[in-house]
Amino acid sequence: MQSINTAITAFRRSPLLSALSITTIAFSLFAFGLFGLVALNIRDALQRVSERVEIRAFVADGTAMEKIATVSDEISKFPEVSRVDVVTPEQALERARKEMGEFSDVFEAGFLPASIDVRLKDGFRDPATVKKVADRLREYEMVDDIRFGEEWIAQLYKLRNIAGVAGAALGLAFAAVAIIIIGATIRMAVLARAREISIMRLVGATDGFIRRPFLVEGAIKGVLGGVLALLLTFFAMKLLEQYLHLETAFFDRRLATLGILFGALMGLLGSLVSVGRHLRQI
Amino acid sequence: MIRFSAVTKIYPRAVAGSAALHDVSFHVNKGEFVFLTGPSGAGKSTILKLLYMDERPTSGEVRISGYTSKTLKRRDIPKLRRRLGIVFQDFRLLEDRTAEGNVAFALEVIGTPKQHIPNKVARALTQVGLASKATAYPKELSGGEQQRVAFARALVNDPFVLIADEPTGNLDDRATRGIFQLLREINASGTAVLMATHNLELVRSSDFRCIELNHGSIVFDSADVPTVDIEAD
Numbered sequence: 001m002q003s004i005n006t007a008i009t010a011f012r013r014s015p016l017l018s019a020l021s022i023t024t025i026a027f028s029l030f031a032f033g034l035f036g037l038v039a040l041n042i043r044d045a046l047q048r049v050s051e052r053v054e055i056r057a058f059v060a061d062g063t064a065m066e067k068i069a070t071v072s073d074e075i076s077k078f079p080e081v082s083r084v085d086v087v088t089p090e091q092a093l094e095r096a097r098k099e100m101g102e103f104s105d106v107f108e109a110g111f112l113p114a115s116i117d118v119r120l121k122d123g124f125r126d127p128a129t130v131k132k133v134a135d136r137l138r139e140y141e142m143v144d145d146i147r148f149g150e151e152w153i154a155q156l157y158k159l160r161n162i163a164g165v166a167g168a169a170l171g172l173a174f175a176a177v178a179i180i181i182i183g184a185t186i187r188m189a190v191l192a193r194a195r196e197i198s199i200m201r202l203v204g205a206t207d208g209f210i211r212r213p214f215l216v217e218g219a220i221k222g223v224l225g226g227v228l229a230l231l232l233t234f235f236a237m238k239l240l241e242q243y244l245h246l247e248t249a250f251f252d253r254r255l256a257t258l259g260i261l262f263g264a265l266m267g268l269l270g271s272l273v274s275v276g277r278h279l280r281q282i
Numbered sequence: 283m284i285r286f287s288a289v290t291k292i293y294p295r296a297v298a299g300s301a302a303l304h305d306v307s308f309h310v311n312k313g314e315f316v317f318l319t320g321p322s323g324a325g326k327s328t329i330l331k332l333l334y335m336d337e338r339p340t341s342g343e344v345r346i347s348g349y350t351s352k353t354l355k356r357r358d359i360p361k362l363r364r365r366l367g368i369v370f371q372d373f374r375l376l377e378d379r380t381a382e383g384n385v386a387f388a389l390e391v392i393g394t395p396k397q398h399i400p401n402k403v404a405r406a407l408t409q410v411g412l413a414s415k416a417t418a419y420p421k422e423l424s425g426g427e428q429q430r431v432a433f434a435r436a437l438v439n440d441p442f443v444l445i446a447d448e449p450t451g452n453l454d455d456r457a458t459r460g461i462f463q464l465l466r467e468i469n470a471s472g473t474a475v476l477m478a479t480h481n482l483e484l485v486r487s488s489d490f491r492c493i494e495l496n497h498g499s500i501v502f503d504s505a506d507v508p509t510v511d512i513e514a515d
Contacts (some may be wrong), residue, residue, distance in 0.1 A: 013378060018328055142405070202334070203435070204364035205391035 006213035010193070017192055018221070021185040025225025028178040029263050033233035035171060035174050036259070037248070039167045044156040044249050046160050049279065053125040053156075055118040061090020063114070071140055072116050080124035080133050085117040113144065127154045158208055180223075182270035186218050190271075190278045198282055207279050214275045226260035243261045283332065283475065284310040289342035291328050293497075297445065303341070304498040311478065314441070315469045317413040318478040320495035322370030326478035329495075333476065334366055335359050337450045341501050347442060347505040364392055367436030367444040367473070371451035373428045375420045381431045382407060382416040389433045410464060414471065443474040450481060454457060 011018045039188075059068055068086055076084040087095070092112040092144045120133065130153055190197070200210050237248050251259065291303040303325045310316055317387050318326045335354060344351040349362050363478065370405045375384050385403045394402070407413045410430040429449060436444060450458040462484055465485040469475045479485065485492050494502040 145504065195374070196376055199387070200391045201360075202363060202368050202374070203388040203391055203439070204360040204362075206360045209391060209393070 001258070003212035003216045006274040007216040010189070010213065010217055011220075013132075014189075014192060017189060021098055021189060021221050022186045022212050022224045022228065024219055025178075025182050025263065025267065026228035028181040029225055029229035029259070029266075030232045030236075032171075032174040032178050033229050033251075033259060034236060035170055036251070036255075037233055037237060039163075039171065040251065040255075041248050042167070046156070046163065049156060050125045050160070051119075051122075053120060053148075053153055055130065055134050055137060055146065057116045057118065057140070057143045058204070059114045059116065059142050060144045061113060063142045065114075068116065068143060069141065071200065075116060075118060075137065078133065078136070080120050080129055081118055081120040083119040085119075087115045116143075123169075125153070127157055141165050145218060152200075179270065181268055182218075182222070182266045184272050186214070186221070186267070186270040187274040189217065190214060190274050192265060194278070194282070197278065201282065210279065211275050214271045218269075218271025219264045219268035220267070222263040222265065222270075223260055225267070226263025230256055230259055283314075284348055284476070285343075285345040286329070286332075287331065287343045287345070289344060291325075291332065291337060294301055301498050303332075303339075303444055306495075306498070306500055307342075308493060308503060309499060310443075310474060313469070313472050313474050315465075315475045315488075315490040316477070318476065318495065319480070319482065319485055319492055322480075323497075324495040325498040327447055328498075330368075330445050330476065332478075333443075333445055334363055334368055335511045342444075359445055360392075362481070364439055365441055365443075366378065367433075367439070367441035369429070369432045369436050369444070369446045369449050371448040373420070373425075373432045373452075375428055375431055375435075377420050380417050380419055381412060381423065381434070384420070384431055385434045386439050388438050392439070400461055402461045403434075406438040409437060409468075410434045425453050426460055429453060429457070429461055430464065433461075433468070437468065437473075440475055441473060443476060446475065446477040448478055448480065450479065451483070462487075465488045465497040 049120055065088070067088075072084045072086050075081060092115060096112060116137075118133065118137065120130065124130075124133075127150070130148055131150065134148050137143055138146050197210055234250060237250055240246055241248060285404065286306050286308050289303055289306045292301045296302065305327070306454070308327070318329060320326055324489050328337065330352065332339060333346055334380050335344075335349075335351065338351050346362065347365060349358075354362065376387065379387060385406050386399050389399045389402060404413065407416050410433045411428050412427060412434065415427060417422060418427075423431065429452075433444075433449075444465070449465075450461050453461060458481065465475055466488075489492070492502070492504045493500055
């Protein structure tokens with residue numbers, strides 16, 4: 001309790017330095033937050049694209065619709081499958097005309113075969129699983145041909161892996177920069193109170209007693225910096241949406257709370273390192 | 283109570299072969315008043331730093347009221363310092379606290395119960411003759427008065443020894459006499475005093491024991507028993 005009072009008193013005694021610390025922490029976390037937002041949106045975009053992974057099994061001409069319906073029922077029970085759609089030749093023609101736009105006239109009725117379109121569950125859209133399911137579909141006698149964009153899926157997964165590794169590396173780098181900046185900021189607060197610390201030492205205060213208010217101060221600064229960074233990130237996103245007409249996702253409540261806790265943790269660690277170093281030096 | 287046994291102190295960044303203290307031995311009895319004199323760099327402040335364990339001897343041993351430099355752990359140093367009173371030439375007061383705030387600070391940081399603090403602070407300020415200026419900030423006080431606040435802060439925990447490093451170094455003659463009178467009173471109440479000073483007039487004006495240092499060695503001890511152990515407590 002006394003540590004909290006001391007920390008609050010420290011805020012009151014040097015409001016300018018405290019405001020500067022919080023702003024610095026906020027901006028370093030803001031950079032981290034912007035990066036997080038970009039990573040989140042890339043992940044969402046890749047997720048949306050991967051949802052479009054589809055295996056199309058073309059059915060031989062003349063196959064009865066009842067038989068197609070029975071097989072599609074069977075397929076829908078595969079553990080990897082989330083949805084199965086039967087597309088009649090008429091529907092296929094309509095879809096092709098719609099997709100091709102000005103070239104819609106080149107398709108004639110009866111030209112396209114019926115198909116069974118299979119979508120896979122999340123977690124089963126990697127190239128190997130897609131191929132495995134496609135091979136099973138090929139085993140049906142009525143299936144004439146299978147299309148699932150093998151190369152496209154491989155490229156998509158490669159991109160996803162690169163995005164994952166680059167995201168983790170950049171995230172770590174941003175976090176390291178945030179920790180260094182926060183540590184330096186807290187060090188300023190420690191140095192501003194160096195005289196007080198040396199007197200505390202002389203009159204017999206323990207290192208733990210000296211350290212505690214700084215830890216509380218660091219955590220409070222981290223939380224306030226985190227909240228400010230979250231607001232800055234939110235307004236930055238709104239600006240982007242307004243001027244670039246982009247539809248972006250923002251952190252959900254869980255991620256936002258985690259971000260603020262991350263700020264508090266950084267403040268705490270920064271204080272621990274800075275005060276520890278100072279106490280060892282004097 | 284305080285014993286230096288063959289203490290040598292060489293600072294890590296010192297010029298090779300130059301010791302801040304060289305084979306220093308002496309003993310201070312309970313309630314004794316001792317002046318440490320000598321030119322700048324003679325080793326006076328080093329002796330005081332060794333006493334409150336801000337430094338450790340390179341060789342030899344410092345014993346102070348049951349604590350020894352050989353075995354005292356870093357985490358136990360605060361326990362020792364709570365039993366010492368320390369004052370410096372530059373007062374070391376917190377500018378944003380009043381006189382009573384500065385004295386109370388010494389109690390707050392060692393976890394003294396809140397309800398006991400006002401009485402102890404008032405008693406210490408009365409002891410140093412500053413009860414009427416309890417609510418004044420350091421910048422509103424003269425140098426002599428600021429040093430008295432520092433003394434009150436040093437005395438508020440009832441130390442068994444007062445360590446004063448050039449306490450009159452920044453004061454005029456009148457304030458110096460006032461502070462010295464205060465030191466006599468503190469000593470008369472049973473607290474031992476170890477005072478480092480350049481002021482030989484002050485030393486000559488009293489019959490207290492004087493240890494003179496030069497180049498890190500004791501060159502004179504008015505008790506004339508620099509290496510004999512007389513354990514009194």
